[in-house]
Amino acid sequence: APPAAARTAPSGTALSADVVIVGAGLAGLTAARDLIAAGRSVVVLEARDRPGGRVYGLPLGDGTTAEGGAEFIGPTQDRIAALTNEMGVATFPTYNEGDNVYYRNGRRSLYATDGLLGAVPPDWGVLDLELALLRLGRMIEDVPVGEPWKAAKADEWDSQTFHSWSRSNSLSSGARFLMDVFVSSALSARSRDVSLLYVLHYAAAAGNADNPGSIDRLINTRDGAQELRFAGGPEQVPIRLAARLGDAVRYNAPVRSIATGGHGVTVTADGVTVSAKRAVVAMSPAIAGKIDFSPGLPASRAQLMQRYPMGSVAKFVGVYDTPFWREENLTGQALADSGAIDVTFDNSPPDGSRGILMGFINHDNVRRLDSASEEAVRAAGLESFGKLFGDRAKSPVRTAMMRWDNETWSGGGPVGLAPPGVLTGFGPALREPCGPVHWAGTETSDYWTGYMDGAVRSGERVAREVDEAL
Numbered sequence: 291a292p293p294a295a296a297r298t299a300p301s302g303t304a305l306s307a308d309v310v311i312v313g314a315g316l317a318g319l320t321a322a323r324d325l326i327a328a329g330r331s332v333v334v335l336e337a338r339d340r341p342g343g344r345v346y347g348l349p350l351g352d353g354t355t356a357e358g359g360a361e362f363i364g365p366t367q368d369r370i371a372a373l374t375n376e377m378g379v380a381t382f383p384t385y386n387e388g389d390n391v392y393y394r395n396g397r398r399s400l401y402a403t404d405g406l407l408g409a410v411p412p413d414w415g416v417l418d419l420e421l422a423l424l425r426l427g428r429m430i431e432d433v434p435v436g437e438p439w440k441a442a443k444a445d446e447w448d449s450q451t452f453h454s455w456s457r458s459n460s461l462s463s464g465a466r467f468l469m470d471v472f473v474s475s476a477l478s479a480r481s482r483d484v485s486l487l488y489v490l491h492y493a494a495a496a497g498n499a500d501n502p503g504s505i506d507r508l509i510n511t512r513d514g515a516q517e518l519r520f521a522g523g524p525e526q527v528p529i530r531l532a533a534r535l536g537d538a539v540r541y542n543a544p545v546r547s548i549a550t551g552g553h554g555v556t557v558t559a560d561g562v563t564v565s566a567k568r569a570v571v572a573m574s575p576a577i578a579g580k581i582d583f584s585p586g587l588p589a590s591r592a593q594l595m596q597r598y599p600m601g602s603v604a605k606f607v608g609v610y611d612t613p614f615w616r617e618e619n620l621t622g623q624a625l626a627d628s629g630a631i632d633v634t635f636d637n638s639p640p641d642g643s644r645g646i647l648m649g650f651i652n653h654d655n656v657r658r659l660d661s662a663s664e665e666a667v668r669a670a671g672l673e674s675f676g677k678l679f680g681d682r683a684k685s686p687v688r689t690a691m692m693r694w695d696n697e698t699w700s701g702g703g704p705v706g707l708a709p710p711g712v713l714t715g716f717g718p719a720l721r722e723p724c725g726p727v728h729w730a731g732t733e734t735s736d737y738w739t740g741y742m743d744g745a746v747r748s749g750e751r752v753a754r755e756v757d758e759a760l
């Protein structure tokens with residue numbers, strides 16, 4: 291890496307535009323599209339050598355890719371659906387035929403995905419869980435989408451973790467495990483890492499203006515957020531959108547500093563400086579916190595960026611000649627209480643011409659592998675697959691892994707998390723502009739915050755906001 295002085299020096303190209311957008315993820319690219327459509331000149335600065343941010347096609351080493359980051363889209367995710375359509379990218383149903391695997395206390399069992407109550411894991415704890423879910427459902431109704439800090443009980447709900455609430459509102463270890471694995475699969479965090487209010491809002495946001503959000507829509511494959519996948523991978527959407535924007539997007543341009551003053555903003559990246567009337571910072575709060583702002587930001591925003599950490603997640607992928615689990619009437623979806631992987635999906639191509647199993651390595655499980663060798667990580671992933679899907683799962687043709695917590699320009703994933711006290715103490719600063727600096731990114735969205743849909747919604751919202759301000 292070049293020495294710090296060289297990195298921060300405003301060297302190279304000098305550009306000017308109405309608006310400079312920092313980050314070419316879905317949020318930044320959508321904002322650029324809309325501002326250009328409104329007749330504004332735009333420069334997008336992207337740190338990586340590719341667009342898409344948390345949407346990424348993971349190379350499998352044989353010239354093909356699998357979803358390394360975002361993967362699914364589901365009902366009420368209208369804005370990513372519209373963009374996907376606009377970009378001419380097709381979707382197809384996530385494989386969901388047969389039974390799911392449930393692994394708990396050393397025992398493997400199967401459960402139907404099409405039971406009367408949907409996919410209900412075979413655990414006595416589900417009765418207890420249903421009562422807890424009823425209580426959660428009532429609380430979710432009382433959370434204003436996009437402004438959880440305005441809930442009547444915001445203080446009470448933001449003063450406890452989801453872990454404390456789930457322990458006081460369930461008796462069985464089964465219900466507790468299922469609530470923990472819900473948080474793990476949606477947020478790649480442990481229940482103790484997030485406030486109750488944050489989880490309630492995440493579920494309230496899993497809908498649209500006509501359909502209130504719910505935990506069911508968040509966790510389900512059928513009729514839920516995991517319903518569909520993208521032909522050719524979801525990264526086709528940002529790749530095609532960025533291609534349309536052409537030279538407006540500059541890659542390998544990590545922004546180091548943003549200076550504001552009477553003139554507007556001066557944004558300095560490696561090799562390029564942009565002067566503009568307004569800036570949009572389109573990324574998670576934690577990653578925005580790496581940028582040096584002068585003069586300094588208001589404390590509520592500066593401290594929000596210290597308090598909104600990313601989840602810890604890796605995706606581990608095994609490639610097989612065939613999706614052999616389908617022959618055994620298995621969906622490829624599993625929940626496990628032990629091992630490196632706690633949640634799996636069938637990531638095979640739409641024609642099933644080969645099999646791809648994907649497992650999430652979440653929170654402590656991924657940090658535990660920090661100093662493990664590549665072979666040890668592979669062995670841990672395959673041990674999980676073997677336990678869940680039998681010996682054939684232990685002998686893939688190849689494996690691949692994407693660790694988001696090691697990514698400098700993501701810092702983890704899938705989304706920024708709010709521990710207790712953050713939404714009520716700092717929440718409004720998520721979206722509130724600081725002079726000519728505006729904020730986008732899925733974390734700022736009302737509906738589907740945390741998802742690609744939320745990223746697109748945030749880009750559309752910030753474009754309107756900036757256009758009005760200009």
Ligand SMILES: Cc1cc2nc3c(=O)[nH]c(=O)nc-3n(C[C@H](O)[C@H](O)[C@H](O)COP(=O)(O)OP(=O)(O)OC[C@H]3O[C@@H](n4cnc5c(N)ncnc54)[C@H](O)[C@@H]3O)c2cc1C
Binds near residue numbers: 318358573694703
């Ligand atoms: C493992 C994983 C699984 C997921 N699964 C799903 C899913 O199934 N469905 C779904 O809808 N969503 C999923 N998500 C979430 C989804 O990927 C995100 O919500 C969405 O992509 C966020 O888009 P964004 O534009 O807000 O932020 P990002 O995609 O994070 O974009 C920010 C951009 O800013 C760039 N950047 C950062 N710092 C700088 C800087 N200083 N200068 C210049 N550029 C900078 C980054 O490189 C990046 O390109 C998943 C995410 C992960 C990690």
